[in-house]
Amino acid sequence: MSKQSKPDMPETDQATRRIARMSDVARLAGVTTMTVSRALRTPEAVSPQTLEKIEEAVRSTGFIPNYAARSLVSQRSQIIVALFPTMMNSVFSGTIEELSRQFLANGYHLLLGETSFDVEVEEKLLSGFIGWRPAGLVLTGSEHTDYSRKMLENSAAPVVELWNLPDNPFDVAVGFSNREAAYRMTMSLYEWGYRRIAFMNLHYPLNDRSVDRSAGYRQAMAELGVPVTEDMEIWVPFGVESGRAAIDRLTTASPRIDALFCSSDTLALGALMGATRAGLRVPEDLAIAGFGDVELASSVVPALTTVGVPRAAIGRESARIIMERLNGSYDGPPVVDCGFTIVRRESA
Amino acid sequence: MSKQSKPDMPETDQATRRIARMSDVARLAGVTTMTVSRALRTPEAVSPQTLEKIEEAVRSTGFIPNYAARSLVSQRSQIIVALFPTMMNSVFSGTIEELSRQFLANGYHLLLGETSFDVEVEEKLLSGFIGWRPAGLVLTGSEHTDYSRKMLENSAAPVVELWNLPDNPFDVAVGFSNREAAYRMTMSLYEWGYRRIAFMNLHYPLNDRSVDRSAGYRQAMAELGVPVTEDMEIWVPFGVESGRAAIDRLTTASPRIDALFCSSDTLALGALMGATRAGLRVPEDLAIAGFGDVELASSVVPALTTVGVPRAAIGRESARIIMERLNGSYDGPPVVDCGFTIVRRESA
DNA sequence: TGTCAATATGTGAACGATAACATTTGCCGT
DNA sequence: ACGGCAAATGTTATCGTTCACATATTGACA
Numbered sequence: 001m002s003k004q005s006k007p008d009m010p011e012t013d014q015a016t017r018r019i020a021r022m023s024d025v026a027r028l029a030g031v032t033t034m035t036v037s038r039a040l041r042t043p044e045a046v047s048p049q050t051l052e053k054i055e056e057a058v059r060s061t062g063f064i065p066n067y068a069a070r071s072l073v074s075q076r077s078q079i080i081v082a083l084f085p086t087m088m089n090s091v092f093s094g095t096i097e098e099l100s101r102q103f104l105a106n107g108y109h110l111l112l113g114e115t116s117f118d119v120e121v122e123e124k125l126l127s128g129f130i131g132w133r134p135a136g137l138v139l140t141g142s143e144h145t146d147y148s149r150k151m152l153e154n155s156a157a158p159v160v161e162l163w164n165l166p167d168n169p170f171d172v173a174v175g176f177s178n179r180e181a182a183y184r185m186t187m188s189l190y191e192w193g194y195r196r197i198a199f200m201n202l203h204y205p206l207n208d209r210s211v212d213r214s215a216g217y218r219q220a221m222a223e224l225g226v227p228v229t230e231d232m233e234i235w236v237p238f239g240v241e242s243g244r245a246a247i248d249r250l251t252t253a254s255p256r257i258d259a260l261f262c263s264s265d266t267l268a269l270g271a272l273m274g275a276t277r278a279g280l281r282v283p284e285d286l287a288i289a290g291f292g293d294v295e296l297a298s299s300v301v302p303a304l305t306t307v308g309v310p311r312a313a314i315g316r317e318s319a320r321i322i323m324e325r326l327n328g329s330y331d332g333p334p335v336v337d338c339g340f341t342i343v344r345r346e347s348a
Numbered sequence: 349m350s351k352q353s354k355p356d357m358p359e360t361d362q363a364t365r366r367i368a369r370m371s372d373v374a375r376l377a378g379v380t381t382m383t384v385s386r387a388l389r390t391p392e393a394v395s396p397q398t399l400e401k402i403e404e405a406v407r408s409t410g411f412i413p414n415y416a417a418r419s420l421v422s423q424r425s426q427i428i429v430a431l432f433p434t435m436m437n438s439v440f441s442g443t444i445e446e447l448s449r450q451f452l453a454n455g456y457h458l459l460l461g462e463t464s465f466d467v468e469v470e471e472k473l474l475s476g477f478i479g480w481r482p483a484g485l486v487l488t489g490s491e492h493t494d495y496s497r498k499m500l501e502n503s504a505a506p507v508v509e510l511w512n513l514p515d516n517p518f519d520v521a522v523g524f525s526n527r528e529a530a531y532r533m534t535m536s537l538y539e540w541g542y543r544r545i546a547f548m549n550l551h552y553p554l555n556d557r558s559v560d561r562s563a564g565y566r567q568a569m570a571e572l573g574v575p576v577t578e579d580m581e582i583w584v585p586f587g588v589e590s591g592r593a594a595i596d597r598l599t600t601a602s603p604r605i606d607a608l609f610c611s612s613d614t615l616a617l618g619a620l621m622g623a624t625r626a627g628l629r630v631p632e633d634l635a636i637a638g639f640g641d642v643e644l645a646s647s648v649v650p651a652l653t654t655v656g657v658p659r660a661a662i663g664r665e666s667a668r669i670i671m672e673r674l675n676g677s678y679d680g681p682p683v684v685d686c687g688f689t690i691v692r693r694e695s696a
Numbered sequence: 697t698g699t700c701a702a703t704a705t706g707t708g709a710a711c712g713a714t715a716a717c718a719t720t721t722g723c724c725g726t
Numbered sequence: 727a728c729g730g731c732a733a734a735t736g737t738t739a740t741c742g743t744t745c746a747c748a749t750a751t752t753g754a755c756a
Contacts, residue, residue, distance in 0.1 A: 019481070019502050021742060032706055037744060047704060062502060067479040068425060069742035071416035072711045087441045088643075097435055097462060104461075109477065112460050113452075114445060129457065131415040133367070154367050154410060240647045273647040295436075296644070299588045299621040369712060380736055385714060395734060417712035420741045 020061035028057035040065065071133060076157075080108045080322065081129045082138040085117040085207075086238065089266060091292040091311055092140075095162065098315030099138060106323055108135060115140070117204045117238070123148045130155055136322035142166035142173060143208050158325035160318040164208055169334050172325070174318045176340040178209045181307045182216030185261055185289055188342050190224050194259035194287050196232070197221065200246055200271065201263045203235035213263045213291070232257065236267065243270025247278055250286075258287060259348060265290035265297050265306055272300065272347060287348035302346035310338045368409035376405035388413065419481065424505075428456045428670065429477040430486040433465040433555075434586065437614060439640040439659055440488075443510065446663030447486060454671055456483060463488070465552045465586065471496045478503055484670035490514035490521060491556050506673035508666040512556055517682050520673070522666045524688040526557045529655045530564030533609055533637055536690050538572050542607035542635050544580070545569065548594055548619065549611045551583035561611050561639070580605065584615065591618020595626055598634075606635060607696060613638035613645050613654055620648065620695060635696035650694035658686045 026033045031050060039046045039054040046054070057063075071077035080103050084092045100110045111132065113125040123145045126137075130151050136158045144152070152159050152170060159171040166173050182199075189197050199217045202210045214233065221228050234249070236242040243262060250257060262268035268290030272282060280286050282302050290297060290306035297304040317336055324330035374381045379398060387394045387402040394402070405411075419425035428451050432440045448458045459480065461473035471493045478499050484506045492500070500507050500518060507519040514521050530547075537545050547565045550558045562581065569576050582597070584590040591610060598605060610616035616638030620630060628634050630650050638645060638654035645652040665684055672678035 019504075023742080033743075034707080034745095035705060038705085041744090045704080050704080062498060064475060064479045064499075066420070066481060066742050068416040068419035068481065069711090070744075072414070072420055072713090072742085073744045075711070077416060087435060087445060088438050090436050090438075093435045093441065100460070100462060104473070104476070107476075109459055109480070111457055112448070114448060125452075127412060128452070128455075131412045132457070133414060133416065150410060151412070156367070240643050244647050269644065270647055273644075273649050276649045295588050296617065296621075299592050299618055301621055301624045371712080381713070382715095382737080383735060386735085389714090393734075398734080414712050417741090418714075420712080420743090421714045423741070 020063040022063065022065065024061055025054065025057045025063045028061065029053040075133070076135050077132050078108050079111050079132045079134045080136045080138065081111045081113070081126070081132070081134040083113045083115050083122055083125055084140050085115050087112070087114055089238075089264070089292075090294045090296075091265065091309065094311035095315040098312045099319055102316055102319035106319075108323075117202070117207055119143055119145050119148070119206055123151075126151055133157075135326060136160070138162060138318055138322070141208050142169060143206055144170070158322045160321055162314055162318060164212065165335050165337055166208065172318075172321050172330075172332075172334050172336065174314055174321065174336045174338060176309060176314075176338050178212035179216040179219070181291070181309075181340045182213035182261075182263070183220045184216075184340075184342055185291070185307050186217050186220035187224070188344070189259045189261060189287065189289060189348060190220070190226075192287070192344075192348060194348070195226065196257040197226070197259040197261055198232045198234065198250060198257040199261050199263070200234045200236060200243065200267050202238055202267075210263065217261065238264070238266065240266055240270040240273075243267035243272075244274035244277075245270075247271055247274030247280075251278060251280070258285075259283075259289070260286060261289045261291075263291050265292040265294045265304065268304055268306065268347075269294075269296065269300060272302075272304065283346070283348050289348045293343055297343075298345065305345045305348035306343050308341040308343045310340070313338045368411040370411065370413065372409055373402065373405045373411045376409065377401040423481070424483050425481050426456050427459050427480045427482045428484045428486065429459045429461070429474075429480070429482045431461045431463050431470055431473055432488050433463050435460070435462055437586075437612075437640075438642045438644075439613065439657065442659035443663040446660045447667055450664055450667035454667075456671075465550070465555055467491055467493050467496070467554055471499075474499055481505075483674060484508070486510060486666055486670070489556050490517060491554050492518070506670045508669055510662055510666060512560065513683050513685055514556065520666075520669050520678075520680075520682050520684065522662055522669065522684045522686060524657060524662075524686050526560035527564040527567075529639070529657075529688045530561035530609075530611070531568045532564075532688075532690055533639075533655055534565050534568035535572070536692070537607045537609060537635065537637060537696060538568070538574075540635070540692075540696060542696070543574065544605040545574070545607040545609055546580045546582065546598060546605040547609050547611070548582045548584060548591065548615050550586055550615075558611065565609065586612070586614065588614055588618035588621075591615035591620075592622035592625075593618075595619055595622030595628075599626060599628070607631075607637070608634060609637045609639075611639050613640040613642045613652065616652055616654065616695075617642075617644065617648060620650075620652065631694070631696050637696045641691055645691075646693065653693045653696035654691050656689035656691045658688070661686045 022033045022036050026036045036054055039051050103110055115122040126148050138160050140162050142161045161173040163175045165177050201214055204210050234246055268288055272288050275282050275286050282288055290304050293306045293308040297306050370381045370384050374384045384402055387399050451458055459477055463470040474496050486508050488510050490509045509521040511523040513525050549562055552558050582594055616636055620636050623630050623634055630636055638652050641654045641656040645654050
């Protein structure tokens with residue numbers, strides 16, 4: 001029903017096959033392309049009757065402007081590049097959805113990349129995406145390679161770093177304090193009566209969020225006077241399976257732990273399932289806390305105690321900031337704190 | 349540390365601030381832009397020593413080609429448009445990840461959109477994205493508005509429809525039979541001893557997957573001679589909460605059902621949690637089956653019986669097909685069946 | 697009635713790369 | 727020694743849109 005041979009065969013095809021250009025619209029409306037261009041971008045600068053003729057011509061031709069041409073001449077595309085560690089995590093996807101929604105509503109398109117928690121992959125993706133001369137960039141975290149930083153600088157576009165509060169943001173950062181959040185959750189667990197609190201963290205030593213959460217946990221434990229033995233901080237790769245597998249090691253650890261704080265809900269759900277399967281009662285035998293507050297956290301049995309992070313707000317704020325940057329109106333701080341919440345449910 | 353005023357101020361800034369063009373590289377290497385272009389795209393057509401000079405110049409300038417210019421002249425961008433109902437579902441994100449990986453490895457970039465199961469939203473997204481003159485498109489399902497079809501036709505790019513096996517694909521379809529899958533799962537539940545099998549489906553009457561799964565379920569029930577009363581097919585919106593909430597209605601339904609087949613793992617997990625919370629033993633009091641085999645399905649307690657769908661394979665295949673279409677080498681069938689599996693675990 | 701400003705539209709160049717064709721160079725065989 | 731051919735590089739035009747500026751049209755006011 002559609003194409004059957006190579007894409008260039010203008011002789012047999014109708015003129016309609018070829019996608020309409022602005023000049024086609026212009027001819028049909030009896031004006032020049034410049035007037036059409038104005039009608040589309042600044043309709044108030046075109047007389048009502050001309051506008052109507054042009055709109056009619058646009059409709060009948062199904063004209064859609066060529067963004068490549070537009071980008072080329074205006075020296076800036078309508079593309080926003082966004083890089084996330086993974087899309088398989090509903091915490092990130094919540095932010096992604098909101099970002100996408102906000103940008104789309106303002107005529108920008110999101111070019112998405114997945115870094116797998118690896119700054120080298122980030123660099124590679126960036127070097128590809130920069131070719132679009134994006135209007136703005138959204139990155140997760142503030143750890144980047146030198147070459148990435150150079151590209152970002154050259155691109156001269158607004159850059160928002162998500163998900164943490166770095167001391168020296170590249171441009172603007174939007175997030176919450178991971179250190180503080182881990183500290184507060186650890187403290188809360190102690191308050192709720194748990195003493196030997198283990199911490200399961202993502203094993204990405206270059207990931208500022210991992211490092212900060214570890215620091216927050218250790219700070220709390222130090223202040224509480226609880227020694228953190230080697231087997232109490234567990235480093236694992238991302239995934240439900242990681243959390244589940246870790247339970248076996250934990251239950252055989254020498255000084256029995258009574259609470260497990262996971263640096264991600266994905267890990268925590270895995271741990272919860274592992275514990276249930278191992279016949280441990282949660283939270284009586286082992287309390288479990290997560291990080292992220294994914295949708296399932298509140299539904300699972302027992303409902304997961306976790307750190308709630310404002311994923312939609314982070315997306316919304318960063319989109320707003322980039323757009324304000326683009327029209328020069330942003331005058332907020334370089335680091336925007338969206339906060340977090342300690343959500344106590346049944347698992348701790 | 350980065351930009352502080354409006355983006356155009358070439359007089360004070362170093363030349364380095366401005367992003368390098370191909371002509372900058374060419375001047376530095378002592379050749380013309382055409383030779384640089386060749387060095388980048390067909391290095392075998394350039395002499396070794398020239399190639400080296402150019403590579404050095406590219407390195408020192410940090411040159412990255414302007415894709416907008418490239419797209420404009422070559423009449424086709426390196427952009428692939430992919431539209432999915434939601435990104436908050438790890439079934440889809442598995443396909444998205446694989447798609448993204450495959451295309452990236454071949455120099456294409458993925459422009460992602462979220463339709464929220466709505467063909468009108470799809471049309472809107474499409475009309476925006478078509479402006480990039482994408483090299484190819486990946487859509488979910490084969491239900492599209494007339495205007496969408498017109499745009500797809502005009503774009504003259506390869507189009508892959510995912511996730512089902514339509515009778516009349518627009519171009520190529522890659523997926524599995526939703527009807528057959530629902531039929532087989534219903535039959536399996538019967539074989540395993542369940543009789544009054546209810547079906548919880550996504551309430552999107554225009555969604556071909558929903559419709560087909562419903563048809564498969566009803567066909568099986570008809571063949572089995574089990575009447576489907578009104579309260580046995582439940583239509584709900586997408587989300588864990590939907591599944592959970594539906595349990596209340598079910599337990600009070602007049603002819604007690606003994607199995608609940610959900611058209612999505614997300615719903616099934618919600619139902620599982622709802623059932624557990626309501627004190628129902630799964631599968632003794634109520635069997636539950638899902639659709640999709642998300643990562644959590646195998647970890648949850650009781651582990652979820654579900655329909656396994658080849659999400660990575662679907663992504664891989666569709667990427668391959670689009671790229672083969674682009675170089676004219678595709679000679680496979682217009683409908684590619686990636687199959688599905690019935691995964692029996694503990695919940696049914 | 698002539699001048700000025702405001703409004704509406706047009707003109708030509710430019711954005712940065714590549715396709716198609718043209719030219720130069722060096723080497724081969726006879 | 728010379729035609730011819732391949733390899734390497736250059737020239738010119740072009741993609742579709744917008745920018746900066748130019749021109750035409752209108753009405754208001756002194």
